[in-house]
Amino acid sequence: MRRHSALWAAWAAALGLLFAQTASANTDHPPLQQISAAECGACHQAIFQEWQQSMHANSTALKDPIHGAMYRMMVGDPTQEGVTDKVSGKYPICLQCHAPMAAKEGSTKLDAKPTYAEGVTCVSCHTMSHYNGLKAADGSQQVGAKAYTFSNDALQSGNGAWNGQQPALVPGAGHGNPSVNPFPHAANPLLFKRSSQCLGCHEKLINANGVATCAIGETALGEGTTPTCQSCHMPVVNGHTSHALPGGHDPAMVRRAVILTLSAQSGDKGIQSKVTLQNKLAHDFPTGAPFRNLVLKITAMDAASQIIWQNFKENPLTEDPQAVLMLKVTDSEGKPVMPMLASKVAADTRLQAGESRTLDYLIPVQGVVAVRAELYYNLVNKGMIEKIGDQLPEPLKRPLLVSRAEARLP
Ligand code: HEC
Ligand code: HEC
Ligand code: HEC
Ligand code: HEC
Ligand code: HEC
Structure with a gap:
């Protein structure tokens, strides 16, 4: 681990070029699920800026005033470890969707790591490898981070493969080209080009009394149907997929x-x-x-x-x-x-x-x-x-x- 962090620091400092010469294997990267949006944003600037303004980046109780007020009332202080839902007495379900990276690690101290505080951050989506639906094997409800399988090995995306061209962003860098980029990459169009990318958090949440809440509701928008959520909410803007995700706040x-x-x-x-x-x-x-x-x-x-x-x-x-x-x-x-x-x-x-x-x-x-x-x-x-x-x-x-x-x- 120490070796990885040292290499990572060197890489980050030299923005790719230096790392390109010292990296030997594709596994020389920090755990993918702990990479903060700012680090992705060093290369993906336009997408980072869009995301930063979005409700995804502002989804936690630390940043969203409406969710924050309700969270404090129903759960407690978002900077404390070990708080529980006041009704169920269990780990707060809110975090599965509003702070998925904290939920994955079972933490409630949202300022403990950048990826916790960033809410629905780059790696929340780009390490999701499979959508498992809202019903667990035992019939109980699984939502948010629990509804997905995550990859520790490769970033996931719609196309995935290095396109073979010299990328314009950073000289020498490009996912999928193991000799120059610290992040391995997998093509996953079945998730990224379908509404399943969103449904785990957006389809519905059934409360303890069986009432659906925080939901897009029962609509015609299923896992494999069209139009997809992305077709309206993630249009292509200036030649890339917009990550501003406008909705009710826009x-x-x-x-x-x-x-x-x-x-x-x-x-x-x-x-x-x-x-x-x-x-x-x-x-x-x-x-x-x-x-x-x-x-x-x-x-x-x-x-x-x-x-x-x-x-x-x-x-x-x-x-x-x-x-x-x-x-x-x-x-x-x-x-x-x-x-x-x-x-x-x-x-x-x-x-x-x-x-x-x-x-x-x-x-x-x-x-x-x-x-x-x-x-x-x-x-x-x-x-x-x-x-x-x-x-x-x-x-x-x-x-x-x-x-x-x-x-x-x-
Ligand atoms: C060193 C600069 C750099 C960093 C840091 C970086 N990327 Fe990339 N990324 C690129 C480049 C360059 C491309 C285009 C690659 C190509 O076309 O070969 C790319 C492509 C992608 C793609 C599109 C792949 C496809 O074809 O579908 C995704 C998704 C992506 N990056 C996500 C991320 C995420 C998430 C992070 C942070 C965990 C990240 N990137 C960090 C440089 C970077
Ligand atoms: C299944 C995922 C999921 C869970 C679990 C969840 N939410 Fe949400 N919540 C959402 C989504 C998605 C939105 C935003 C879009 C919308 O209105 O559906 C949202 C929006 C909100 C908003 C409105 C925020 C705003 O800025 O307008 C509040 C308040 C809120 N949730 C509170 C909570 C609280 C408190 C909990 C836990 C008791 C919780 N949510 C659990 C998915 C979830
Ligand atoms: C809510 C889930 C979600 C989040 C959060 C997210 N992405 Fe994406 N990203 C997607 C989807 C969906 C696509 C489109 C995939 C496709 O259609 O091929 C995409 C596409 C991309 C691409 C390909 C570029 C393009 O023009 O299509 C890059 C690069 C990328 N994301 C980087 C990032 C970075 C960096 C962050 C954080 C700042 C981020 N993403 C946050 C879901 C997400
Ligand atoms: C890990 C859970 C998660 C995933 C995956 C996810 N979202 Fe969200 N999304 C949220 C939460 C939580 C909010 C609410 C933030 C708030 O208001 O506090 C939100 C907010 C939004 C909003 C803005 C709502 C508003 O009030 O303005 C839109 C639009 C949206 N999401 C669309 C999408 C689409 C489209 C996808 C799939 C490409 C997606 N989301 C994937 C959790 C998720
Ligand atoms: C035909 C275009 C279209 C499609 C397809 C679509 N949406 Fe929307 N969506 C909109 C528009 C326009 C709004 C703004 C009006 C509103 O807030 O109700 C919106 C609002 C939202 C909001 C904001 C809710 C809030 O409380 O603030 C969320 C979240 C959302 N959509 C998620 C999704 C998801 C998830 C899918 C796929 C299952 C999807 N949308 C499919 C156009 C679309």
């Missing part, structure tokens, strides 16, 4: 999800208005964690542009339930609870994959000249803001305007 990505259209007509009883929401995604919208939600706001204006009617004033959930799109999980008595403590799904009003939904509104007032529809996305719901809101930065609590449409009456 306004531009959220705005792609839906087509909103609106019509309004005068009738006997008032203005008849129809709002259509069409989900363009291969999964639910909103998706993922149950506290994500959408709120549709309808307003009617008079000739002076004053609002003379709206579908809700304070609480859309009670005043106009159809305007709230979310997975509502509750305790057995129907009270809203944290997803991990939920015992039933009270309602699922999210738009399903590909769904087009029309909502009708009768606006029973005189003098309407325009009707407006606005769709807002919230990363966290009201209940959570009441519980942990003081620990969350303002922008995370602010509704995002996803889409708007206006119809004028003759």
Whole structure:
């Protein structure tokens, strides 16, 4: 081991060239699963920078304020060794997905090693060699790092092989060319070019009461089907596969999800208005964690542009339930609870994959000249803001305007 570290330091210092002359065998590298993103990033700069901004790099309780607040409440201090889940009394399951390299080594002290603190880091994915599904041999649930087999011998990737060309990044370096590169490399397209690369952490998590949480949900997106997750979430940007992985935290990505259209007509009883929401995604919208939600706001204006009617004033959930799109999980008595403590799904009003939904509104007032529809996305719901809101930065609590449409009456 000592010899390996010394060689590694020499290699890192000389960025490949020096090592190229001193390396004798392909096994002269530190354990692959302990290589930090910064070290990969020394060569893969663009990918490193994209990843650094992504929620994958910010997935642990040390960095993500929303997950961090909930983790501290349900588990404890992410810098302490030996903390357990307060409900199960066991090793915190959260880490299997939010800090997979720590979970693999059974640690809960997330600042102990760079790869722990980096969350879903380069080697989390690029040492995964096989997806085993979410069910263990004994029928129990296995998620996150537990759902995969990892390789200690070779980095895994879509193509794997050294392409034989002199790489532009670092003179003399190239995976798969054992004489010049410390990292052996294996081609693994069956994992890397399929949704299985993501499903171990993203398909679903069943809590102790059998309720699915932190999930993309039951969708048509299986292991071997298309479109793959990568086709939307990892596009080719500037000639390489982007690792920015935009999702709910990215306004531009959220705005792609839906087509909103609106019509309004005068009738006997008032203005008849129809709002259509069409989900363009291969999964639910909103998706993922149950506290994500959408709120549709309808307003009617008079000739002076004053609002003379709206579908809700304070609480859309009670005043106009159809305007709230979310997975509502509750305790057995129907009270809203944290997803991990939920015992039933009270309602699922999210738009399903590909769904087009029309909502009708009768606006029973005189003098309407325009009707407006606005769709807002919230990363966290009201209940959570009441519980942990003081620990969350303002922008995370602010509704995002996803889409708007206006119809004028003759
Ligand atoms: C010394 C510079 C260097 C370092 C450090 C480095 N790489 Fe690479 N990597 C390269 C080069 C150069 C290529 C292109 C190789 C080629 O085409 O032959 C490459 C290619 C790859 C590929 C694409 C292989 C394929 O064809 O599918 C992946 C994935 C990859 N690296 C991951 C990593 C990861 C993960 C790390 C950190 C553990 C890392 N690399 C560290 C230089 C480096
Ligand atoms: C969430 C899993 C995941 C993480 C984390 C991840 N990668 Fe990748 N990486 C992929 C997938 C999937 C591909 C695409 C494979 C394909 O289609 O051939 C890929 C492709 C690559 C490639 C090939 C370049 C290209 O244009 O296709 C390189 C190099 C690479 N990754 C390096 C890294 C580095 C460096 C990091 C950390 C900074 C990293 N990856 C983090 C999943 C991941
Ligand atoms: C080891 C587990 C793991 C793997 C594998 C993984 N992810 Fe993730 N991913 C996470 C976690 C955990 C988060 C949430 C981070 C947070 O918000 O705290 C996340 C976040 C995301 C987000 C951003 C969500 C947001 O709120 O903005 C997207 C998009 C995403 N992942 C897509 C993918 C895709 C596509 C793949 C496969 C190529 C993949 N992930 C593989 C664990 C994983
Ligand atoms: C047709 C394109 C498309 C495909 C295919 C797709 N997604 Fe998405 N995904 C999106 C868009 C657009 C959003 C943003 C809207 C939203 O957050 O619901 C999104 C959102 C997400 C989020 C953010 C959830 C959150 O709570 O912040 C995650 C995670 C995610 N997708 C993972 C996946 C995974 C995993 C797959 C494959 C099983 C996949 N997606 C397939 C387009 C796609
Ligand atoms: C099976 C994998 C998995 C496990 C286990 C898991 N999560 Fe997550 N979690 C995710 C993924 C993936 C996302 C991000 C995308 C989404 O919304 O689905 C996420 C998102 C979150 C978010 C939202 C973060 C944000 O920035 O908006 C919170 C909070 C959260 N998880 C808390 C927890 C807690 C607390 C635990 C443990 C009790 C836990 N999760 C266990 C996969 C998991």
